[in-house]
Amino acid sequence: MRRRALLAALTASASATAGCSLPDDSDRSREPFAVSDTTAEPTSEMTFEPPADGVSRGFAVPGYDDHRVAVTTPTAIPDDVAVTLGFTAGPTTEAPAGVYVRVQALPSADAPVELPVGSTPPLSAYRGVHETEDGGSRPMFLVPRRAGVEFDALVRRDQACWRPKLPVGPEDATTGTRTLSPGDAVEREYYLVTPWASDRCLQPGTYLFEADAGWRFSVCSFDREPPYDSAYADADVASLPGFEGTRWYHDADADTDLFLRPRSEQVGLPSTTARFTFRNQSYRRVRVDESVWALYKLVDDRWHPIAPLAGSANDGGERAVYPGTTSTLALSLHTDPDAPDDDDRRAVGGLGQGQYALAYPATLSPAGPSNYGNRPTAALFTVVGNPPRVDATGAVDHTTDRDGVRHLHTTADESAVATLHLERVQRDDAPDAAPLVTEQVLQRDALRNAIVELRAATTGVDAVVYHTEPDDIARTVAWIDPDGSGLTFTYDGDAYAMTYG
Numbered sequence: 001m002r003r004r005a006l007l008a009a010l011t012a013s014a015s016a017t018a019g020c021s022l023p024d025d026s027d028r029s030r031e032p033f034a035v036s037d038t039t040a041e042p043t044s045e046m047t048f049e050p051p052a053d054g055v056s057r058g059f060a061v062p063g064y065d066d067h068r069v070a071v072t073t074p075t076a077i078p079d080d081v082a083v084t085l086g087f088t089a090g091p092t093t094e095a096p097a098g099v100y101v102r103v104q105a106l107p108s109a110d111a112p113v114e115l116p117v118g119s120t121p122p123l124s125a126y127r128g129v130h131e132t133e134d135g136g137s138r139p140m141f142l143v144p145r146r147a148g149v150e151f152d153a154l155v156r157r158d159q160a161c162w163r164p165k166l167p168v169g170p171e172d173a174t175t176g177t178r179t180l181s182p183g184d185a186v187e188r189e190y191y192l193v194t195p196w197a198s199d200r201c202l203q204p205g206t207y208l209f210e211a212d213a214g215w216r217f218s219v220c221s222f223d224r225e226p227p228y229d230s231a232y233a234d235a236d237v238a239s240l241p242g243f244e245g246t247r248w249y250h251d252a253d254a255d256t257d258l259f260l261r262p263r264s265e266q267v268g269l270p271s272t273t274a275r276f277t278f279r280n281q282s283y284r285r286v287r288v289d290e291s292v293w294a295l296y297k298l299v300d301d302r303w304h305p306i307a308p309l310a311g312s313a314n315d316g317g318e319r320a321v322y323p324g325t326t327s328t329l330a331l332s333l334h335t336d337p338d339a340p341d342d343d344d345r346r347a348v349g350g351l352g353q354g355q356y357a358l359a360y361p362a363t364l365s366p367a368g369p370s371n372y373g374n375r376p377t378a379a380l381f382t383v384v385g386n387p388p389r390v391d392a393t394g395a396v397d398h399t400t401d402r403d404g405v406r407h408l409h410t411t412a413d414e415s416a417v418a419t420l421h422l423e424r425v426q427r428d429d430a431p432d433a434a435p436l437v438t439e440q441v442l443q444r445d446a447l448r449n450a451i452v453e454l455r456a457a458t459t460g461v462d463a464v465v466y467h468t469e470p471d472d473i474a475r476t477v478a479w480i481d482p483d484g485s486g487l488t489f490t491y492d493g494d495a496y497a498m499t500y501g
Helices: 008-014 438-443 445-456 470-477
Strands: 015-017 058-060 067-071 081-089 097-105 113-117 127-131 137-144 155-158 161-164 176-180 185-193 205-210 216-223 258-262 266-268 271-280 286-288 294-299 302-307 319-321 326-334 354-359 364-366 377-384 398-402 405-409 418-425 463-468 487-491 494-500
Touching: 058 081, 067 081, 081 185, 097 113, 097 176, 137 205, 161 185, 176 185, 258 354, 266 271, 271 377, 302 438, 319 326, 405 445, 418 445, 418 470, 438 445, 445 463, 445 470, 445 494
Parallel strands: 258 377, 266 377, 405 463
Antiparallel strands: 015 081, 058 067, 067 216, 081 097, 097 185, 113 176, 127 137, 127 205, 137 185, 155 161, 205 216, 258 271, 271 326, 286 319, 286 364, 294 302, 294 354, 354 377, 398 405, 418 463, 418 494, 487 494
């Protein structure tokens, strides 16, 4: 007989407690199985426990080049309950993959917990469903171990796959209640098997299971894909600024769990679409904000942030990327700085040739106790094309000169309330000035117009003041002056000081 107790360390590492949620898991009702026979639950009791070294999040499927199966951390767990879930073993020629489930009333619970259960507590959800892109679905099964029932009465090996030997669940599922005093638990082991209708063992997909008590998890079956050979395999570049480190695609190998793959490592201007795919091959579900990305250009061994200048498109909304699944980003790139529509956040203009890097997703977090840290996945790529023109946007309505300062007004009635003040300074007086590149200047209309006008001004004009709206100033300081305290910088051989009002 196996021990019933579970090591506290295991519970801490693999448990999830109430309060978790999964944004893209919609509520689903489970369809009953069409079966003609069921196996009655024997009256004798069976005890279970995980392996001494703990349960695992995933395993490699024997017989395939690199096929993996992972189980996600449970979500939507009721109050005062902890769930421990994981694999006890992967499939072999002797037995299918084993899944251990333990539901415990927290020792800190104020009262006994009423836990809805089916015929094989703690989990009676035997059918996990993968929703296909064409609107269909396919299942994967869990077969519960039962006291007094022999192993070979439940599962059968057929064409290298383990399959259910008997109907998997009752035709009319019934739900009862199990009362757990604080600290008490109910646990069981299950076999993960392939339906008879599937020719492939543990067919790839994300299969959602939902317990009678409402908590849910997914079994993710996927083919692990190695990264392609990169033209930058020998590149030695610094990490991107603002992060603890960078997960470069050109450094990825067959063991890399998370990477960003560019469709092409070289694109050509004057207009092109650069496509990137983030792939999660870990045993964890990770959460990403698909609207958060960052484009950089490498000049003189320094990364210069280029875009975007606006905040997240969905105000920080996240979605889950399950093991074996991807998230994609397509950027529209242009030489003409005025080609992108102002409302198209994924279009970037004013680009010249050179080496660039994309960080995507720029925010990445796991569901669970571990932390991937502030290290985004990123990829190098080269842009080929002609340099962009550096001219004004046409936003200036009229100008006025006063005391050696040229005022640039963007409204006829001079009603704009925000200002950008730009003046030349001596380079010797600005030894710590930050270098800006053309792509950075062309992304920021207020700065772009001020520089063009100041450089074209006749003798006697020492500074310009650009009158505009506050949002235009906010876009100007994004990335290059995040504190908004003023910036001394160099551009195209000259030094400038920029302040705001």
